């Protein structure tokens with residue numbers, strides 16, 4: 359388990375909202391306080407321009423043309439793959455498969471690694487705090503193979519029960535599929551330690567990095583996991599692009615999961631041979647502009663510095679946590695010791711959906727609902743929460759706007775305690 | 782004040798808060814002749830509507846469940862509105878309320894006085910919330926038509 363961490367006492371350090379054109383627009387006549395970054399992040403001009411520049415100057419299909427533009431586009435696409443490799447410190451660019459996002463990456467592993475290997479009674483270990491996209495692909499593969507799901511429970515604070523984890527690990531455990539950061543609670547899971555334990559029983563490990571890569575430096579070799587999945591759109595990149603990291607040894611032995619152009623070596627009606635990874639897993643024309651946008655986003659965050667982004671968001675998290683705890687009637691859901699910038703909460707007497715509507719009228723964009731984590735909501739006995747999730751461009755002003763809007767909602771609902779601050 | 786602020790105040794009126802805080806007819810009905818469940822998976826809203834129908838007249842109507850202020854108030858107002866009405870009048874009311882909430886009213890049709898239910902029309906300005914207000918009504922409709930499938934508003 360992680361050592362208890364002192365709340366960050368440093369002030370937020372970044373002031374980069376000006377890099378994001380959309381943040382200048384007003385919503386419902388108010389300054390936009392965009393606090394729905396867990397759903398998707400806004401895009402810096404550098405990313406928008408990179409994608410537009412690709413279409414203006416470099417567009418062609420890849421791996422197919424003898425002409426200059428095609429070779430140029432292919433070089434850009436390959437360079438984007440190398441950028442992703444360096445970003446998460448994979449050993450080789452061939453270990454990076456471009457996908458539509460996290461969901462597709464996990465489905466790829468489920469169908470290409472899981473389906474041919476798993477047999478009746480094999481166990482897939484995941485946790486109560488998984489996003490539906492790290493649950494449903496495994497349920498599908500369980501139906502196909504007879505494998506079964508085992509679930510690591512979560513404490514009241516929103517931490518994984520590591521004793522239960524130890525108890526659930528066994529010789530039938532074939533796969534550990536675990537989220538790096540919980541999208542609903544903000545909990546950062548000790549994925550490196552869990553990977554070591556899972557490897558000791560011979561299991562393969564997939565880490566869902568959707569909520570992690572934009573908020574802290576990620577090193578897949580240091581984690582030691584076999585697969586790591588993430589989405590570009592939560593990392594300031596366009597939608598429709600993401601990546602799967604897979605260790606070369608595993609990818610090499612996995613069959614294709616979709617067939618088509620670009621993934622073959624030779625095709626004949628009696629026998630087709632497949633290209634080596636990563637092409638084997640990228641059937642058809644990929645999202646070329648998206649990959650280039652993703653590389654631009656990675657260049658952007660690396661230019662800022664992942665350590666600065668992390669420090670900034672931790673300072674905001676501490677600020678927001680205190681501010682919400684100071685509002686009588688507000689309860690935080692997810693109070694793990696090690697957290698990313700996600701504040702899930704409930705306001706007494708106000709349903710999250712009503713709260714979301716009222717906050718929206720104040721220009722404060724949050725998410726209300728189950729956050730695609732229904733089993734987790736059931737675990738906490740709640741239909742959903744309101745969630746404010748942070749990004750590098752947020753500042754204290756966004757959280758101040760959140761707090762002011764919650765007060766407004768409490769006034770409207772007549773549930774504001776007059777007693778001021780809680781002691 | 783922005784348009785959005787006006788719309789907000791039009792939706793969140795005292796009637797809504799009152800029925801949210803103190804929902805009317807909030808109880809199961811052991812003698813119910815009709816009942817149905819409704820569920821909006823997106824928000825987790827869940828309710829059961831009970832009706833006691835005798836001689837083609839809705840003698841009793843009640844509900845239990847949980848949801849946001851809009852869905853709770855809508856269910857509460859609905860139970861008050863349908864009590865004592867003939868089944869066919871309740872079905873007509875369902876259609877008219879549905880049109881009112883979704884902004885699909887027939888301009889040619891005679892104007893109905895919705896009474897207290899008029900307050901629910903405020904959801905029209907909040908497309909993602911319309912389903913909160915219609916859930917109870919779909920469930921009512923299912924109860925009357927004997928469709929035992931859970932009503933979904935998604």
Ligand SMILES: Cc1ncc(COP(=O)(O)O)c(C=O)c1O
Pocket residue numbers: 396397458459460461462489491492537539540541566568569589591730
């Ligand atoms: C933890 C987690 N996993 C997976 C996903 C799915 O990502 P995507 O919808 O981009 O495939 C999300 C985002 O919604 C997430 O937060």
